Amino acid sequence: EVQLVESGGGLVQPGRSLRLSCAASGFTFDDYAMHWVRQAPGKGLEWVSGISWNSGSIGYADSVKGRFTISRDNAKNSLYLQMNSLRAEDTALYYCAKDISLDIVAPRGAFDIWGQGTMVTVSS
């Protein structure tokens, strides 16, 4: 079964850090780009960051650039998001998502497999 399982969310104070993880199974992880997408309570979807199959290309939304770092470990079939200097506006459900392409600079970019998400709440 193709599956993505996120972990690492929780309640954190503003200015602190948190590291999210995503465990992939059921497909050849290093054949695809991977992403983090978030959704604030009651709001729409916002792409956060993406990484190509070999970590050669990485992209960030302007709202997180300089604070968040995406990485992957293909040997462990895992995706990560290191979140530093967290703000109240980072409060959201964070989804891990698989791309249909291997590179984030490929012509096409769509997310065909999603995890169930891990909730991050930034509050004092």
Added chain:
Amino acid sequence: EIVLTQSPATLSLSPGERATLSCRASQSVSSYLAWYQQKPGQAPRLLIYDASNRATGIPARFSGSGSGTDFTLTISSLEPEDFAVYYCQQRSNWPPLYTFGQGTKLEIK
């Protein structure tokens, strides 16, 4: 940055009716546009990629069309399970940025 604008914000229809959802891009995205369905408490599900290709397992009543700046998702005959929020999404070439529309809520009339 490319902005995607979806219309209408809310669409009220009855089962069996045809639904037409629109997504307009602020500049051309060629044919690289995707559509997603999201139900309450669930992760989004990919319906359409590259503007008109149905994803695996998606029923034939869902179809996508368009290119450039104007795109449409059509549901030919609504089933009760189709009432949900729908998002369009595109990717900019460089720097790689992925953008979602604000969503269209399809509700039962």
